[in-house]
Amino acid sequence: MKKLLLIGLLIVSAACPAFAIDGKALLEQVDRNLSPESYESYRKLLNIEPSGAKKEFTLFTVKKGVDKVASLFIAPASEKGRSTLRLGDNMWLNIPNIGKPIRITSLQSVVGGVFNNADILQLDYTAEYDVEKVDEQGKEYLLYLKAKTKTVAYDKLKIWADKVKKLPTKIECLTEKDMLIKTIYFKDVKDFGGGIVRPAVIETDSPLYKGYKSVMIMAKVKKKTFKDEVFTLTFMPNLESLR
Amino acid sequence: MKRLPAIFLLLLFCLIPLAAAAEESYTFDPAETEKKPYHVGGYVEFKPVLYGLDRDSAFYKLRFFDNPQGRNLVEANGKIQLEGSYEKSIFRVYGKTNTDLKASYSGESERSTFYELYGSAKPLSNLKFDVGKKTMKWGKGYAWNPAAFVDRPKDPDEPEQAMEGYILATADYIKSFDGPLKTFSFTPVLFPVYDHVNSDFGNNNHLNVAGRFYFLLYDTDIDLMFLTGGSKPDRYGADFSRNITTNFEVHGELAYVRNVVKNVLDASGNRHQTEGEAISYLIGLRHLTSFDLTTIIEYYHNGAGFSEDEMKNYFGLINKGYDAYRSTGNTALLGNALQMAEGGYGRSNAMTDYLYVRLSQKEPFNVLYFTPAVTGMMNLCDGSFSLTPELLYTGITNWEFRLRTGVIVGARNSEFGEKQNDYRIELRVGYYF
Numbered sequence: 245m246k247k248l249l250l251i252g253l254l255i256v257s258a259a260c261p262a263f264a265i266d267g268k269a270l271l272e273q274v275d276r277n278l279s280p281e282s283y284e285s286y287r288k289l290l291n292i293e294p295s296g297a298k299k300e301f302t303l304f305t306v307k308k309g310v311d312k313v314a315s316l317f318i319a320p321a322s323e324k325g326r327s328t329l330r331l332g333d334n335m336w337l338n339i340p341n342i343g344k345p346i347r348i349t350s351l352q353s354v355v356g357g358v359f360n361n362a363d364i365l366q367l368d369y370t371a372e373y374d375v376e377k378v379d380e381q382g383k384e385y386l387l388y389l390k391a392k393t394k395t396v397a398y399d400k401l402k403i404w405a406d407k408v409k410k411l412p413t414k415i416e417c418l419t420e421k422d423m424l425i426k427t428i429y430f431k432d433v434k435d436f437g438g439g440i441v442r443p444a445v446i447e448t449d450s451p452l453y454k455g456y457k458s459v460m461i462m463a464k465v466k467k468k469t470f471k472d473e474v475f476t477l478t479f480m481p482n483l484e485s486l487r
Numbered sequence: 488m489k490r491l492p493a494i495f496l497l498l499l500f501c502l503i504p505l506a507a508a509a510e511e512s513y514t515f516d517p518a519e520t521e522k523k524p525y526h527v528g529g530y531v532e533f534k535p536v537l538y539g540l541d542r543d544s545a546f547y548k549l550r551f552f553d554n555p556q557g558r559n560l561v562e563a564n565g566k567i568q569l570e571g572s573y574e575k576s577i578f579r580v581y582g583k584t585n586t587d588l589k590a591s592y593s594g595e596s597e598r599s600t601f602y603e604l605y606g607s608a609k610p611l612s613n614l615k616f617d618v619g620k621k622t623m624k625w626g627k628g629y630a631w632n633p634a635a636f637v638d639r640p641k642d643p644d645e646p647e648q649a650m651e652g653y654i655l656a657t658a659d660y661i662k663s664f665d666g667p668l669k670t671f672s673f674t675p676v677l678f679p680v681y682d683h684v685n686s687d688f689g690n691n692n693h694l695n696v697a698g699r700f701y702f703l704l705y706d707t708d709i710d711l712m713f714l715t716g717g718s719k720p721d722r723y724g725a726d727f728s729r730n731i732t733t734n735f736e737v738h739g740e741l742a743y744v745r746n747v748v749k750n751v752l753d754a755s756g757n758r759h760q761t762e763g764e765a766i767s768y769l770i771g772l773r774h775l776t777s778f779d780l781t782t783i784i785e786y787y788h789n790g791a792g793f794s795e796d797e798m799k800n801y802f803g804l805i806n807k808g809y810d811a812y813r814s815t816g817n818t819a820l821l822g823n824a825l826q827m828a829e830g831g832y833g834r835s836n837a838m839t840d841y842l843y844v845r846l847s848q849k850e851p852f853n854v855l856y857f858t859p860a861v862t863g864m865m866n867l868c869d870g871s872f873s874l875t876p877e878l879l880y881t882g883i884t885n886w887e888f889r890l891r892t893g894v895i896v897g898a899r900n901s902e903f904g905e906k907q908n909d910y911r912i913e914l915r916v917g918y919y920f
Contacts, residue, residue, distance in 0.1 A: 288515040293855055299884055302519060319519065321528055322885045322919035331669065334706055334730060341649040344624045347708075347728050347736045349775050356849070356856050356881075395733050453853055461515040472663030473613035477708065478672040478701060479661060485574075485609060487522045 267375030267387060273410045274387075274403070275368040278442050282308045284486070285465040287315075289364070291357030294455030301355050303364070304487055306468070310371040312475040315364060316483040327480045328354060330365035333395045338480040345477045350397040358426055358448045358458040362397035369403070372396045383407055398425060409433065411442060426450035436465040525573045529920050532566040536913040541895075545802040545905040546833075548809040549824055554592070562591040568602070568649065579607045585651065602651045613661040622652035623676065625699055625712055626740050627726040630843040630864070631787045631836070633742040633767035634724030636714035637676055637697050643836060643843065643864065644875075644893075653678065653685045670703040680718040689718030706730070720746040734775040741768045747791045750830045752800040756807065756820075758827070765790035771843075779849040785842070792839035793832065795868045799900045801832045838902055840867040856882035871897025871904050887917040 279285070289301040302319040311332040317323040325340040328348070336345035337354055348354065350362035373389035373396070380386075381404070389401040398417040405412050415428040427450070430443035446460040473479060474486065538560040541547055565588035572581040586599040605619025626632030630643040639650055656677040663670050678695040680688050695716025702709045707729040715721045722745070728738040747765040752758055771785035793801070801824070808820030824832075831837060847860035858879045865872035877891040893911040897904025 286515075286517070286520040288519075291855060297882070299856070299882065302515075304520070320884050320919070322881070322887065324528060324919075331703070332706070333733070334703075339647070342624070342647050344626070346629075347730055347738075347773070349730065349734045349736070351734055351777075352775055352779075352781075352849075397733065456853065456855065463515055463517050464520060471612045473661040473670075476661050476663060476670045476672065477703070478659050478670075478674070479612075482609065482615065484522075485579075 265378045265380075265385065267378045268370065270378060270385060270405070270410070271370050271373070271375050271387060271389070271403075274405050274412060275370055277410050278412070279307065279465065280440065280467040281310070281368075282469045283440075283466060284468045286318075286463045288461045288463070289355055289357075289359060290459040290461070291355065291359075292457045292459065299356070304483070306470055306474065306483070306486060308470050308472070308475060310368045312472070313365045313367065314475055314480070314483055316487075318487075323355075325484075326354070327483050328361065328365055329475060329477065329480055330361075330367070331475060332367075333393075335361055335365060336477060336480065338477075340481070345480050350395075358450045358453050358456055359460065360397060363428075363448070363460075369401070373401060380407075384413060409441075424451055426452070434462075436462075438467055440465050440467070524575060525571065527569075527571045529567070529569040530917060531568075531920070532564075532915060532917040534564040534566070534913055534915045536562045536564065536911060538562065538908045539910040540907060541909045543899075544907055545805040547907040549805050549821060549828065550907055552809055552812050552818075552821055556592060560592060562589065564589050577609045579609070581605060581607070583649070585649070600651060602649055605652075615659045616656075617658070618656045620652045620654045621657065622650050623655075623657070623674075624650070625710065625724075625726075627708070627710075627728045627738040628740050628769045628771060628785060628787070629773075629783050629845075630785050631769055631789075631841075632740065633769060633787070633789070634710070634712055634726055634740045636712060636719075636722055636724065636742075637678055640834070653688060655679070655685075668702060668704050670701070672701040674699040674701070678714075678716065678718075685718075691718075693717035695719075720744050720748075736773040737771070738773075739768070739770045741766070742790075744791065749791060749793075750827060751793065751797045752804055752827065754796070754800055756800065756804050758823070767791065781845075781847045781849065783843070783845040787836070787841045787843065789836065789839050789841070793837055794839065798832070798838055798869075798902060801827060802900050802905050836864075836866075838866055838868050841865065842867055856880060866897075866902045869897065869901035869904075871895075871901035873903055885919045887915070887919075889915040889917075891915070 284306045287303045287305060291299045301317060301323060303315045304318055305315045307313045313330045315328045317326040327338045329336045335348045335350060337348045338345040348361055351360055353360045369389065373391055376388045376390050378385055378387050385405045385407055387403040387405060389403060391399050399420040400418040402416040403412050404414040411433065412430045417425045419425060426448050429447040431447065432443060432445040433441060434444040435441045444462045448458050540556055540558060540560055567586040568583060570583040572579060582604040583602045584599065585602045586597065589596045601620055603621050605617050605621045607615060607617045609615045623637045625635045625638065630646050632641055637653060637655065642648060657674060659672060659674050661672040676697040678697055679685060680691055680693050680695060682691060693716050695714060695718050697714040699710055699712040707727055710726045712724045722742055724742040726740040728736065730736050744765045746762055749761045750758060751761055767788060767790040769785055769787045774782045804820060805824045808824050811817050811820050842865045845860060845862045847858055849858050851859065860877050862875040863872060873893055873895045875891060875893040877889055880888045891913050895903045895906055895909055
């Protein structure tokens with residue numbers, strides 16, 4: 245009798261999806277490992293041309309919840325004081341000379357180069373994408389993501405994530421027809437303190453910009469909470485006061 | 488005449504090696520992110536311009552009647568802007584100066600002023616007070632802002648240029664919500680107009696009150712604004728902006744002004760005043776294609792603008808005055824026309840209906856930081872227009888190079904046809920530090 249029960253349990257266990265990977269939970273974990281839900285950070289963006297010429301931008305970024313991000317350019321001098329705000333699908337750019345925030349789109353780039361506004365003002369992946377399926381490839385998971393709405397910058401994402409660290413190593417951004425728009429590589433996993441261990445360098449290249457490369461270097465990633473009022477058009481010219 | 492451009496070129500090219508050296512670094516030193524309580528920066532610009540003059544146009548006659556020019560006119564312009572701020576606790580002081588230098592047929596000139604100089608206090612994250620000289624820049628339009636009640640008029644040829652502010656006291660109160668109304672903010676403004684304080688704004692000896700209410704409602708930016716107090720006729724306005732899709736934005740602006748007083752000329756050349764309400768509005772869109780072509784289109788109705796007949800009468804006055812000057816040396820009529828120019832006829836876009844179209848292609852052929860663009864502005868009343876192609880390069884850190892030409896097309900007695908130039912070629916070299 246006991247043998248029968250044991251054999252039955254073994255069969256059920258083997259067939260049952262209890263061991264199947266919960267894609268949504270995995271993606272949530274990847275999001276949280278990349279950054280706390282609310283945080284501040286500094287980033288340096290480098291656009292590197294095929295000739296080796298570089299252009300650098302330094303940004304101070306704050307995020308709250310799943311859909312609020314604001315960034316302030318602190319260098320170079322030509323960009324200093326510019327700020328960007330994202331509330332869900334809404335994005336604005338405030339240029340001190342123009343004086344009032346103007347709406348921008350996710351596919352544009354306020355810095356030029358391969359990173360676009362959606363990359364710079366990145367929300368949680370779970371806020372914008374559903375997990376269609378998860379494959380296992382050796383030491384990595386491969387998550388297939390589909391945009392929840394048409395307003396998301398990339399229709400599909402393929403995320404390769406380290407099984408142990410639950411951190412992305414590579415992301416391919418694709419159109420609805422599976423055309424590759426860009427590839428993002430996550431490198432140099434670093435301990436930022438406060439339990440935040442994540443890649444410090446993000447590189448991207450694109451078949452649409454052959455020979456060009458953009459790099460994002462993270463620094464001072466810290467958990468921090470902010471009032472909702474910080475993420476408003478009226479507050480945009482005052483982001484410097486949060487530093 | 489030759490000294491100013493030479494000094495500017497020398498200054499600019501001395502700074503080029505500094506920019507190149509700044510690009511050597513590839514690391515991210517956290518020290519770069521340290522915040523200092525003060526900030527000092529600035530911008531230097533050199534802009535030589537070649538004008539191709541239309542010597543039969545009304546505005547050429549008005550400007551050069553006593554000093555005729557050849558077919559071309561060369562002008563060298565320089566601009567120096569310095570800005571600085573100091574922050575301590577909840578307080579901040581900010582200042583920005585502007586110096587315009589010009590060397591032209593009439594000699595050298597210089598004008599320096601504070602564009603902004605104000606103090607701020609921020610007792611709460613959702614409450615801020617500012618007192619001093621400040622630009623407010625209300626409205627959602629790109630080329631025009633009929634609802635910018637407490638700002639100087641924007642130059643539609645250079646809509647992204649820094650502008651001089653007014654002396655005022657203002658506050659910002661912000662409140663965020665969950666639900667369809669995500670943000671509300673209120674910006675009250677106290678706007679004094681007295682001798683030596685904003686005296687160019689309107690009637691003196693009034694303390695005006697203005698305000699703006701902002702709502703982010705159903706993913707749409709909405710503003711309601713007003714100005715009252717006596718320096719200008721009372722006015723009320725509204726604007727909106729919304730993204731229809733990720734690459735398509737629409738915006739609009741409306742201003743209602745009570746009792747607009749306008750100095751106009753009748754067919755006999757007699758000056759008289761008209762009074763009535765005026766409604767001005769603007770509707771526009773911004774679109775981005777998958778290949779990075781940005782299109783901005785705006786239609787603007789200026790409710791206080793001059794009709795085609797009123798404009799023809801004005802050009803008639805100038806021509807009559809010019810003929811009188813040529814035959815008798817009498818400048819009375821031209822003096823009258825100059826006064827009328829300052830009273831409104833000489834303003835850019837002085838008539839009623841305009842169309843603005845700007846196409847800019849970001850980084851064509853994968854050339855980073857290179858943006859060619861073409862801008863067209865048409866007077867829909869008389870069919871005259873200007874067309875302005877430009878090439879912009881921002882590939883060297885903190886440098887900006889723009890080559891621009893402007894071609895003006897229009898028949899006699901049309902707005903653009905009577906401008907002093909047929910074309911314009913300008914180079915603008917700017918350096919930020």
